[in-house]
Amino acid sequence: MSNFTIPVGPLHVALEEPMYFRLDVQGETIAHVDIHAGHVHRGIEYLVTKRNVFQNVVLTERVCSLCSNSHPQAYAMAIERIAGIVVPPRAQYLRAVADEVKRVASHLFNVAILAHLVGFDALFMHVMEVRERMQDVKESVFGNRMDIGANAIGGVRYDIDAQGIGYLNQQLDAIDAEVVEIIDLYRTNGSILGRTRGIGVLPHADAVDCGVVGPVARAAGIDYDLRVKAPYTAYDRLDVTVHTLPDGDVWSRAMIRLYEARTAIGLIRQCLRDLPDGPTIDSRERPSIPAGEAIARCEAPRGELIYYVRMGDSPKPERVKWRVPSFMNWDALRIMLKEAKIADIAIIVNSIDPCISCTER
Amino acid sequence: MRQPNEIDACLAASAPSGILYRQDTDDKGVTTAWCTLASHGDLLPVASWLKTVGARLSTITVFQPKAPPAPKVAEGETAPPPPTFFGGVPMSGHAYEVDYHFDLDGLTLTVVAHVPEGGAIASLTGLFRAADWPEREMMEIYALQVHGHPDPRRLFIDEGIEGAVLERLIPMSTLTNSATTKGLWEKILAQTETPSS
Numbered sequence: 001m002s003n004f005t006i007p008v009g010p011l012h013v014a015l016e017e018p019m020y021f022r023l024d025v026q027g028e029t030i031a032h033v034d035i036h037a038g039h040v041h042r043g044i045e046y047l048v049t050k051r052n053v054f055q056n057v058v059l060t061e062r063v064c065s066l067c068s069n070s071h072p073q074a075y076a077m078a079i080e081r082i083a084g085i086v087v088p089p090r091a092q093y094l095r096a097v098a099d100e101v102k103r104v105a106s107h108l109f110n111v112a113i114l115a116h117l118v119g120f121d122a123l124f125m126h127v128m129e130v131r132e133r134m135q136d137v138k139e140s141v142f143g144n145r146m147d148i149g150a151n152a153i154g155g156v157r158y159d160i161d162a163q164g165i166g167y168l169n170q171q172l173d174a175i176d177a178e179v180v181e182i183i184d185l186y187r188t189n190g191s192i193l194g195r196t197r198g199i200g201v202l203p204h205a206d207a208v209d210c211g212v213v214g215p216v217a218r219a220a221g222i223d224y225d226l227r228v229k230a231p232y233t234a235y236d237r238l239d240v241t242v243h244t245l246p247d248g249d250v251w252s253r254a255m256i257r258l259y260e261a262r263t264a265i266g267l268i269r270q271c272l273r274d275l276p277d278g279p280t281i282d283s284r285e286r287p288s289i290p291a292g293e294a295i296a297r298c299e300a301p302r303g304e305l306i307y308y309v310r311m312g313d314s315p316k317p318e319r320v321k322w323r324v325p326s327f328m329n330w331d332a333l334r335i336m337l338k339e340a341k342i343a344d345i346a347i348i349v350n351s352i353d354p355c356i357s358c359t360e361r
Numbered sequence: 362m363r364q365p366n367e368i369d370a371c372l373a374a375s376a377p378s379g380i381l382y383r384q385d386t387d388d389k390g391v392t393t394a395w396c397t398l399a400s401h402g403d404l405l406p407v408a409s410w411l412k413t414v415g416a417r418l419s420t421i422t423v424f425q426p427k428a429p430p431a432p433k434v435a436e437g438e439t440a441p442p443p444p445t446f447f448g449g450v451p452m453s454g455h456a457y458e459v460d461y462h463f464d465l466d467g468l469t470l471t472v473v474a475h476v477p478e479g480g481a482i483a484s485l486t487g488l489f490r491a492a493d494w495p496e497r498e499m500m501e502i503y504a505l506q507v508h509g510h511p512d513p514r515r516l517f518i519d520e521g522i523e524g525a526v527l528e529r530l531i532p533m534s535t536l537t538n539s540a541t542t543k544g545l546w547e548k549i550l551a552q553t554e555t556p557s558s
Contacts, residue, residue, distance in 0.1 A: 037516060037517055038515075038516065038517035038518060038519065041517040041518065043526070045527075046526075046527060081387075208417075209490050210490055210491060211417045211418055211419075211489070211490065211491035224466075226467075229466060229467030230391040230467040230468075230469070231389045231390075231391065232389065232391070236389045236390070294393075295393055295462065295469050295471065297419075297469065304419065304464070306419050306420055306462060306469075308420075308422045308460060308462065308471075310424065310426075312427055318424065318426065318427060319422065319424035321420070321422035321424075321460075323419060323420035323462075323495070327420070327494060327495075328491050328494075330494070331490065331491070331493065331494065360517050
């Protein structure tokens with residue numbers, strides 16, 4: 001059998017963002033994977049130290065589009081912790097709503113791409129159409145389809161009235177019914193199962209070793225979700241179901257995302273039902289932020305997002321560091337790709353829900 | 362539940378040079394703990410203990426804390442020595458603070474180590490596989506060296522760019538050099554030996 005070294009990327013039809021994989025293959029089996037990153041490194045961690053605390057809410061939202069709500073939320077939480085700002089109860093629930101709306105759209109997007117890579121384009125278009133309803137929700141409620149600008153330091157920048165709650169619930173009912181059918185399809189359809197069962201396996205021990213989080217971890221049997229382990233905003237008052245599966249293959253990761261999309265719909269309903277009255281933001285328009293340091297974490301669609309913020313005497317932060325859930329997935333990907341077939345590369349890479357803009361900053 | 366009781370006592374037992382420990386719990390019951398090491402030489406024993414209790418390394422933050430403003434010295438008096446971090450590393454503005462953020466089943470523990478300018482710190486890759494990329498990133502954005510890293514290549518920043526990018530002021534015109542169409546074109550032209558016709 002011949003040995004080859006084949007490049008995948010940096011620009012490749014199966015990759016939405018640039019990443020370069022150097023694969024040593026024997027026949028059609030992958031023997032070794034080397035990953036070269038840095039193609040969308042923009043130096044945002046440097047930029048945040050050149051802007052003031054409030055400008056950074058806007059900048060962090062633009063690190064990445066799919067988890068764009070999680071970045072300003074974690075950043076704002078860290079600043080609020082430093083300044084001792086108490087977020088009003090209504091704002092805490094509205095933050096959870098924004099978080100879960102983004103989660104549904106993000107998960108459905110990834111699962112749709114899987115159908116496309118499997119070659120089941122009718123299913124791809126169907127799932128994207130269901131996701132499109134969530135995009136409409138974002139546009140109607142927040143005014144934008146991707147960067148929804150929901151968060152501000154001390155609270156949120158949007159509110160929902162009774163009419164909005166009615167509209168959201170109506171859309172959720174429609175999406176939920178569709179997601180139930182989609183779950184059934186992914187669970188039973190031969191084309192999906194044939195290309196995803198037992199493919200790209202990340203064993204439990206390796207998942208622990210790599211320190212992966214989010215759906216990639218939960219699909220490998222790690223019962224870890226920050227919304228339960230370290231609750232923030234309204235999650236301590238919500239009933240969050242954490243889904244896990246034991247096998248750690250591509251299929252398990254897709255199923256976890258689908259189950260979580262349904263759970264997220266349930267969480268939005270809970271929030272809308274229990275939504276307390278009151279202000280949506282801290283009364284001070286521009287609270288002064290003292291020197292100090294803080295850590296904030298939230299469960300982004302891809303898992304734990306951690307922000308460290310250090311404030312000095314200046315209104316500009318001295319250091320802001322964040323680590324996105326995708327960061328450890330690249331290492332885990334090397335384990336998933338080992339001994340895999342060339343034809344499965346795209347499916348396996350997509351199964352970590354790769355986010356390169358987030359990883360490289 | 363793997364959050365060990367009396368974390369501070371266990372950390373202190375692993376760090377012979379001493380630690381400074383504090384923790385606070387917010388209104389949702391989430392605990393954030395900070396452990397500053399007197400000597401960065403205690404990092405490996407502390408990390409080994411954390412490994413035994415099932416901690417996960419979330420990420421590593423490095424930065425150079427600003428030096429406090431120098432006090433005014435009257436004529437004839439000698440300037441007082443610069444203040445130091447816990448453990449004795451001077452706050453020169455060039456010393457590194459390395460924060461290792463660990464997760465212990467929902468609790469965040471940050472182990473803080475101070476390294477003087479030109480110093481090096483031990484790699485955690487032998488204990489935590491997840492330290493690999495953060496340490497590679499650390500080495501390319503600062504001049505801080507990591508001892509014992511198995512693969513100390515650049516991670517995101519190209520080999521052609523001088524290292525320690527966060528320690529230098531890089532003018533915007535230099536930063537965008539290769540992103541400017543005309544500048545890039547001229548750069549390539551200069552490198553290509555085109556026969557003059």
